[in-house]
Amino acid sequence: MASSPKLDAKIPEGPLAEKWTKYRSTVPLVNPANKRSLEVIVVGSGLAGGSAAATLAEMGYKVKVFCFQDSARRAHSIAAQGGINAAKNYQNDGDSTYRLFYDTIKGGDYRAREANVHRLAEVSGNIIDQCVAQGVPLAREYGGLLSNRSFGGTQVQRTFYAAGQTGQQLLLGAYSALSRQVGYGSVEMFARHEMLDVVTIDGRARGIIARNLVTGELEKHFGHAVLLCTGGYGNVFYLSTNAMGSNVTAAWKAHKKGAFFGNPCFTQIHPTCIPVSGDHQSKLTLMSESLRNDGRIWVPLKKDDNRKPNEIPEEERDYYLERRYPAFGNLVPRDVASRAAKERCDAGYGVGASKMAVYLDFAANTDRYGKTEANKQGIHNPTKEQIRELGKAVVKEKYGNLFDMYQQITGENPYEVPMRIYPAVHYTMGGLWVDYNLMTTVPGLYALGEANFSDHGANRLGASALMQGLADGYFVIPYTIGVYLSTEVTRMSAEKAKSDSIDKLKTNHPEFEKALSEVKGQIEKFFSIKGTKSVESFHKRLGKIMWDKCGMARNRKGLEEAITEIRALREEFWKDVRVLGDANEFNPDLEKAGRVADFLELGELMCLDALKREESCGGHFREEHQTEEGEAKRDDDNFAYVAAWEFKNVGDWELNKEELKFENIKIAQRSYK
């Protein structure tokens, strides 16, 4: 298979381990004086956007940052709980750059690009250094050194953490660096602003149209480059662990302006989330993967066992992950753990009122900690109760905030009874296709963090999203953006005498006016429909189709049906949606209408992508393609490629393939047994 001529991944030549170092040392630079005249727009202020904006401003570029939340500090990176990976080998357990690279490629079921992933592993250590220097309070041991924990899909301890609030602390670090630049006047911050289109001129990204969410005013903003750091699109499923506002709109508008969409069907369903409690459910809450360090997952051995969990004796429990995957046990990757939970529940062994849940049980490890603690405190012959209490205190220190959150939501005390958990949509590995420089197929338009497709293949390993977001923002884009912006310097110099150059016209260029009137048109259209159904109701219906037919297990028939149903739903939406209020005011319902309109187009593409990928890999499980043991069965001969979809029209795409070459890793069936 050869890659489509439309896709040039621009992977540097040379041995894998030297590619990035060499490339970084030879990419074109932009001199300090020229940086001051170059404007960069960053959309999104999470780990990727915040770190990129701060770093580019430190380097001297003029930066504008946009976020829809009321402050840059609220981006959804903040909700990441468990940790961030880095190949520091502080635990002396055999970790290395190569091992992190290898684990990530294997974890992604051999559907990620080797060169990007190796670069990610190379810079992972720098991220920890940078964050600590900023004052991010990562967990420490008594000797003052940094602490690590284990995460799924690995056999080393390389995950750094700050209790169950690692994302919050890392984001506040990036936010502080960003705020410093705001204070200096090097970054202009636009909170409560939503990007509603990217403006392209002669095929290049030249700026954006944004709506001021407080006044409703539509604004034109010019930039020599535009960075989309807008996160993932898990909310297409309605119920997910994403924040309520997380959306695909920025990426989708870019897609419609020429940016190819990579592997849209690759969705991560996280195994440990609090189960749905009823129709009123608005979102799902994750219980960190770090809990799988100390929790054992089980269901009753007997079908429809209605006894309370504590009444079911040890020998009547099925620790199915330990049974099926003895080598990795409860720490198998997320896709494997999720499917195994679904398999048990579908077979009738589920627990709780809905029977769509499994137990995550901390009793054994609580007692283990309790015994150690008793020894530490010199308590001889402790009672069972004493051990349990001492153990609970240890568990509380490690996971207290998660346990409290579980109790708030379910009304049950997880220190006393096992948690009930079930898989939920959590992350999207797919995203805008980017080359090695993180540039999309639109020159000057970049995608960073979860918004791009590049590093996690068909399944992301835990604690790698924070790593990728910060790697892209702090350590990749600051170098790679120079490749493009240095050509902008040359162009600007050549066009200096031109009276109608883009640099002189900026937002007065007619393309800005055109994009603005298109955005305005869509907003007016929403109000003109005056239908009968709420935006929310359409979102819920779309989510149900996606979850039932493009969720944890997919098949041809279901996907074909889903496409038909989504098309019909989209048509109904544009005929019968009801949006109230005014365009020229704060109007959350109008914001949501725009986001759901885009989800209604994206959902179809996800189903199409899942339909065309006639194999199972990572989170993409096609029921027609599985091994006898029910594991995902890849087809490397025909599907070792990135599916990069080119937008033609609504409901009409062209597939372009980027061949994935594995030159350093022997591609094999993934085994965690």
Next chain:
Amino acid sequence: MGSGNGQMLNLTLKVWRQKNGKAKGSFETHQVSGISTDMSFLEMFDVLNEKLIHEGKEPIAFDHDCREGICGMCSMYINGRPHGPKGGITTCQLHMRSFKNGDTIIVEPWRSAAFPVIKDLVVDRSAFDRIIASGGYVSVNTGNAKDANNILIPKTAADAAFDAAACIGCGACVAACKNASAMLFVSAKVSQLALLPQGQVERKERVLKMVSQMDEEGFGNCTNTGACEAECPKGISLENIARMNREFLGAELTTAKK
């Protein structure tokens, strides 16, 4: 499901409605029925908004995003208390099992001159961002860091810094305070960085700048009533305010006036 036993509540809501920052606001009364005790408070608002849209009335605007108690976006003042009747949680984590059938619930926005109302229950908290931008950071450009384990930090200091850093910037402290003081918020950041070796170089300058910005934003003074600590969803301690006062005094006495 859950522990709510499927119990359903009928409630009366008195909600603050205000078209925009310039308009005069007032309370509006709504009845909601069939509210499951397993719902979150915001899901109850979702139900109400769906009902309003169905009736052709504009839904109530309120801030919310993560619904996991960490982003700090939700901000309702419920029955006279920021984030409602239960301690240690944000509004999004408040569940309806904390209410009884037939209850009347009064919901208002944060009220403070420094947090002007944007619409209904939504306020402008950008003053907090400006305070952080005035000095709530360590000045270290990307790429300037040494190996993370070269900075040894005693576990007790790291834990104390983490406790202060747990602040989510929601503004409940300001809303709870009769003076609308932002001392708890500002002191949490000052403390975090003052407790860590990385924060030492700019220690004095930081506290002076942040306090000066806080005053400029129009927040009130601290009179040690402790309402902020009592209402903080993340348990940020009053000790931080004491520490900031010491930091401030020390910095003022030893820094030459410009």
